[in-house]
Amino acid sequence: MKKPSIVILGAGYGGMITATRLTKQLTANEASITLVNKHDYHYQTTWLHEPAAGTLSAERTRMPIKSVLNMNRINFLQDEVVEIKKDDKKVILKNGEVEYDYLVIGLGSEAETFGVPGVFEHAFSKWTVNGAREVKEHIEYVFAKYNNVEEKTDDMLTFIVAGAGFTGIEFIGELSERMPELCSYYDIPRDKVKMYVIEAAPSALPGFDPELVEYAMNLLENRGVEFKINCPIKEVTADGVILASGDEIKAATIVWATGVRGSSIIEKSGFDAMRGRIKVEPNLRAPGHDDIFVIGDCALIINEDINRPYPPTAQIAMQMADVCADNLKSLVTGQGSLKTFKPALKGTVASLGGKEAIGVVGSRKLYGAPASFMKKMIDNRYLFLLGGPGLTLKRGKSPL
Amino acid sequence: MKKPSIVILGAGYGGMITATRLTKQLTANEASITLVNKHDYHYQTTWLHEPAAGTLSAERTRMPIKSVLNMNRINFLQDEVVEIKKDDKKVILKNGEVEYDYLVIGLGSEAETFGVPGVFEHAFSKWTVNGAREVKEHIEYVFAKYNNVEEKTDDMLTFIVAGAGFTGIEFIGELSERMPELCSYYDIPRDKVKMYVIEAAPSALPGFDPELVEYAMNLLENRGVEFKINCPIKEVTADGVILASGDEIKAATIVWATGVRGSSIIEKSGFDAMRGRIKVEPNLRAPGHDDIFVIGDCALIINEDINRPYPPTAQIAMQMADVCADNLKSLVTGQGSLKTFKPALKGTVASLGGKEAIGVVGSRKLYGAPASFMKKMIDNRYLFLLGGPGLTLKRGKSPL
Structure with a gap:
């Protein structure tokens, strides 16, 4: 048989x-x-906001499949x-x-574009290793280009994140945390940079505890992020986004994270x-x-x-x-x-860049460093489940 | 008085x-x-091929002017x-x-464009800190983009260096040395990448000892660089370069280094x-x-x-x-x-990437590691003349 x-x-x-x-x-x-x-590699989708913003090497988010699975037992077809x-x-x-x-x-x-035209043409919407690398290199390229062009327009240094869900918030958390370093390295006055998070729903991070949402928004606003909540996007163009109100926000970089x-x-x-x-x-x-x-x-x-x-x-x-x-x-x-x-459900933690995060673990609300610690422990726990202590030691994140 | x-x-x-x-x-x-x-910084023009190719941080090539000069004696106007x-x-x-x-x-x-149209519009020609950062980020961006587009064209991964003089050779030396790492990081098959050095004169590195020129060209050819010598460029376009012969080479990246x-x-x-x-x-x-x-x-x-x-x-x-x-x-x-x-004239050494270089110091011809060592000593000697042992220790290059 x-x-x-x-x-x-x-x-x-x-x-x-x-x-x-x-x-x-x-x-x-x-x-x-x-x-x-x-691909011949597995990657950690939930880490991709980090290489996309350039705070972690894309290499750290992936691993050869053969390094994790028992290939004597698996027929692998790439x-x-x-x-x-x-x-x-x-x-x-x-x-x-x-x-x-x-x-x-x-x-x-x-x-998911929700039928908004122009997303695939003009926004970065791929949360993959390839997609994350492209976002990172695009961002660094606009920074590097800025001081070389005669006609400097504000939209060159305007960054729009469409969607204030988990991915959008985690991405802007990393990007806003890195922004001072980016500005310093490329000799860009910090006030030339604009960061928007645009969300159609009546709240950021829908489903999250409102107190945690407020903590996250305050923290990100202090880093210069401007939130536009309750603000659907009608169209993405080569120049930026057109809101339902008809207003336009021009931006060279649009990251799509609406789910x-x-x-x-x-x-x-x-x-x-x-x-x-x-x-x-x-x-x-x-x-x-x-x-x-x-x-x-x-x-x-x-x-x-x-x-x-x-x-x-x-x-x-x-x-x-x-x-x-x-x-x-x-x-x-x-x-x-x-x-x-x-x-x-064991809980959810959203990283906000650096040592900042928010989350709920069990029935406890966590902010700041303890939340960030838990986030890294969650990331490491997955590695442990997948490949045991060896993989965790090799590929894990230091929680300290 | x-x-x-x-x-x-x-x-x-x-x-x-x-x-x-x-x-x-x-x-x-x-x-x-x-x-x-x-700018409020001084930079080392002769090092810029390295940050342009991405083998050295642009930060390493510059220093705040006030960190080097005695500012009690200098009125500095930025x-x-x-x-x-x-x-x-x-x-x-x-x-x-x-x-x-x-x-x-x-x-x-x-x-110097020698009147060739399109250089400033379509080629990277600024050998400055700003210019070098732009070239580096542009190169990494095309690599990152390649795997995200459906229609992959060969010219995306074609790199043209116009000019086989000192700057052009040193730049392609760094870029070709880094190419295996770039291909590996961005998951690009090495054979998709094409690198050209196009020179109007009848020889690369005019004025250099012919034996050294041959060493350099062989080495670079072994890394996949194709030389087109005696081959003037008639025009630079958005798509690539048009040669005097009328032939076109399509390329997304053109670096201008004709002097x-x-x-x-x-x-x-x-x-x-x-x-x-x-x-x-x-x-x-x-x-x-x-x-x-x-x-x-x-x-x-x-x-x-x-x-x-x-x-x-x-x-x-x-x-x-x-x-x-x-x-x-x-x-x-x-x-x-x-x-x-x-x-x-104390001699001239051209780096070719990694531990490779060619040069003449006094009446001695140097190849490979000894030439590369001398190149780094020359770079360090300048720092010593400018800012003494302190600056050399802080900003110098390890010759080993």
Whole structure:
């Protein structure tokens, strides 16, 4: 009898944890495990605001997949997913195809534009290693260029972050923290620089404790960030953004961080989806497809307490991966029953640059250095789950 | 009796050495010394190929003027020279003017385009701290951008250096040495990168020993540099360069290094000049102007041995500064006679990136590590002349 083939699409938080769990929970005779990923590296999406602002090397946010997973047990295909042919139980790749008995979709997310025109053309919207490096180099290039042009316009040194959610706030936290150093290095008077965070919703960091939100906004305003809350963007142009009010803010740098939708592969492959996310069964399978698990940002689960979806976070992706691996083991070995996924939210910390952060851990609100410490511990905990103490020591962040 | 006022224009090699010599050779009662410079820092023009290619921080190439000169003896004006009114014995500055009894012109050089259209619009031609930072950030930005665009064109990763003289060779030396690291960091296949050095003259590094030139070209070719010698550029466009043959080479990055002319202030102020350089008297004064000394790249002196001008180098600028300071002392104190300037060429070393260099020191030809060692010793010697052992220890380059 042929052993079943498990194919995991995507080496993000969900895919990597699923893969590492499966190599430990299943023997080589029980199943073959294939991991498909566009790059030969895994990267930490939740760290990308740092290399994007230039406060951490992009290299620190990624690691070769082979340095983390047991490659004796994994067939690794470096390729791009084009389409999932669920009726044929195969996945079309850019350079080939792969058949599966069980599929794990962990393809992550893409920028959500909410239909605003011009985002992909004129804003930086890719929260990837490639995208983060581009933002960083773009920022440094406008600084370097400024003193070389005769006609200096204010918009050259105006930076707009669209979206005051987690990513937008963490990014502007890093950028505003680095700004004095950037100005000093490139000989730019600090008052020439303008930083805006523009948010359509009535509050920054929606869902966060209002006291923490106020702390974050005060801190960022003291670093020169101007918030425009309740202020939808109508269009992004080559010159800047046009607000719903019709006003224009000119800026050479626009970073788009208004949130994400699931991978476009989901809709392309004919799944029922809301903004690229499949509303999964409690056991994380796609409705009507007992051979397909969906985890991470492509999976939609409703938080019954507030009747709204859980946010797409690394924490939830990793917890889904645990359940997904357990359920795959049950299916492959025919033992045990399928588990139900139930998120255990341990808290959330948003970094604000330097030694500053805000967050809730358990029922405790944290500000400043203790919050920043917790943030780094959370980052390190993921490394520990993924690769044990060795990886944590090698790639972790000093919490002090 | 009012003490005479000495005004030095420009804080380059010539101006800085003149200023530091004068503070030591004249007492405060003998003369007032004013230094005018656009920036509040001095920088080392001969090091700029390194920050331009990104192998050294731009900060390492500059130093605050006040950290080097005895500011109790110097009136420092941070301002830009607009015009020298030699008949009125005053200098018009952007934000004021300054009168002089004796003037030292050390305004340095500007890019020579030889009339090729498009250089200032489409090529990087400023060998200044600002200019070097812009080149570096531009290069890193195209690397960062490459993996984010759908339509990848070869010209994005094509780098053209116009001119195979000293600056062009030293720059491509650094860039080619750094290229493997750049490709690795930005995930670019090395074979996507093209580097050209295009030279109108029949040889690279004209005037250098042919054996050394061959060593340099072989070394650079082994790093992937393609030389086009005897190949004039007809025009620089937004897309690349058009050669005299009509052929076009497309490139996103064009660095202009075909040589320099003297400051445009020279011609604007009505001096007789050849390409912005004043053919000075043997005592370094401008013909017909006994109160004006001209040193460095703005001064033209013929090497009688070959009936051609001495090249505009830091070495000659510094030697001129010594003679200029001595002659000013003679004029101010009324003692001694004016000295004649005679260059004492100690040798020339061109760095080729990493531990590679070529050069002639005395009558010895040097290659590789010994040449690279000498290059760093030459750089350090300048710091020693300017600011003694303290500055050398603080800002020097480790020769090992």
